[in-house]
Amino acid sequence: MDREIPQAQLQKSQRRRWWQGGLAVVAVLLAVLAFRSVLKTSVPVSELRIGTVEVGAVEASITATGVVVPEKEEVITSPIQAKIERVLHTPGDQVTANEPLLQLDKQLSQTAFDKLRDEQQLKQNKTAEVRNSLQKNVNQLRSRYAVQEVRVKSLQAALADEQYLLSIGGGTQENVKKAELDLKVARLESEQLQRQIQDEKATANIGMKAVGFELEMQNRDINQLQRQLAQADIKATRAGVVTWVNEEVGATVNAGDPVARVADLSSFKIKATISDAYAEQVKPGGQITVRINNTDLRGEVANVQPKVENGIITFYVRLQEKNHQALRSNLRVEVFVLTDFKPNVLRVKNGPFFTGATEQAVFVVQGTKAVRRMLKTGASNLDFVELQGDIAAGEKIILSNTKEYVHLQELTLTQD
The missing domain is CATH 2.40.420 (conserved putative lor/sdh protein from methanococcus maripaludis s2 fold)
Structure with missing residues (x-):
């Protein structure tokens, strides 16, 4: 027959189970913490x-990005509007001074040059005609003046005769007065002719100067176009390497359009960009370090472009070793603008x-x-x-x- 278990014993067993469970939980927690401790701290x-x-020493700096560019690169532009007829050199070619790079079709400019030269010849012929006409008018006035001077002398002699006759009683006072009046009129006409000659000379000089100015202006236009035609054979002005050329044969270029670039690859500079937030720290003369792979080159800020584009400013770096062997055109480099030195x-x-x-x-x-x-x-x-x-x-x-x-x-x- 079953006996009822005392209540005290039941409570004692329950407490034992609680302690065992609690100890198990504590053991698990300690194990987890120990594991985490080992995992985290080792x-x-x-x-x-x-x-x-x-x-x-520590040089405080801000970082910019840069690209190596030739220190001396010349942009060659088209002197005339023309079509590209032939490309003689491509990028990477070594060229010497005065070596042709491009050949342009000069027919349009040559036609304009011939037209200007023909117009100048016509203008010179008209100038000669104007000069002859003006000289003819002056000569005619001079002839009339010479005749008038002879008439004045004749009237002077007639007046002297009338005055003599009056003095010996063979003439009259009226004849003397008439002779004096005729002489006065002749002298006035002579003076008028003299003024006309001077006015005609002045007019001729003004006319000839105006024509001379027109001819001079036309000469300048002709000389300029002649120089442009001579320059239309696009040539390198110095020895170097072709870095870019317009290779679109048949394309039309306008006067002033770039058609080629020739660079001297014996020396380089750095074109760098940085956020405009650092604009106050990038100034001409500021010290710069340029890193190419594991090589550091020193330099200084040569100039800062005033224009800001999309929050970016551009500046150029003048290197102390501008011909260092690590420098290559278009090579991207790290640029450090030094702000402090300790x-x-x-x-x-x-x-x-x-x-x-x-x-x-x-x-x-x-x-x-x-x-x-x-x-x-x-x-x-x-x-x-x-x-x-x-x-x-x-x-x-x-x-x-x-x-x-x-x-x-x-x-x-x-x-x-």
Whole structure:
């Protein structure tokens, strides 16, 4: 016959089960925490980049993008409107001074030149006619003046005769007065002819000057067109390399349109672009570092273009070693605009650990552990970051990204 289990015993058994369950849960939690602790705080050294703090200079800089361009590149334009008839050189060809690059169809300009020259010949013929006509008028007036001068002398003699006759009683006062009046009229007519000759000469001079100006203007047009025709055989003005040429045979180009570029590839400069947010820090004369692969070249800002396009400013860099062997036309390079220079500071190589903040946590390696410290950062560039605070030269810090460990005070470094 079954007996009823005492209530005290039942409660004792229930408490035992609760304790066992609680201990199991605690054990699981401890195991999980221990596993996470091992997982999170143990990091193989082989997966980390570690750098040594040292004393040195740090050049603070802002980064721009650049491209290598020839220091001297000449743009050759078409002097006339014409069609491209023949391409004599293509990009990459070496050319000498005065070597032809393109051949243009000059027929249209040649026709205009011949027309101008014919018009000039006609103008010269008309000029000769005008000159002869003006000279003829002057000569006719001079002849009339000469006749009038003879008449004046004759009337002077007649007046003298009448005055003599009057003095001996053989003449009259009326005859003397008439002779005086005739002489006065003749002298006035002579003076009038003299003025007409002067006016005719002045008119002739003005007319000839006007015609001369027209001929001079026409001569300038002819000479200019003649020079343009001579330049229509597109030639290189200096020895160099063809960097671009309009190769569209049959295409029409207008006067002033670029048709070719010839560059001297013995020296280069850098064409760089940067956000206009840094406009105040990019000024002529500013120091520049240009990085080509693993080679750094020094230079300075030569000029800054005033125009801003889509929030970007363009500037040119004058290099100290403008003929360095690493320079190649159209090669893309990194450009660093130096904004500050700090000598003899604590620095470490730049790496993913650096967030750009003025104060941040870093992990300092101490044997098999890495301890977190809060340090201040100063000047920085692509290569180095200045460190300030509780750090000394010779200490090592983790350069890798340690964002996931930032909540921990230390890391365990393993050799696996």
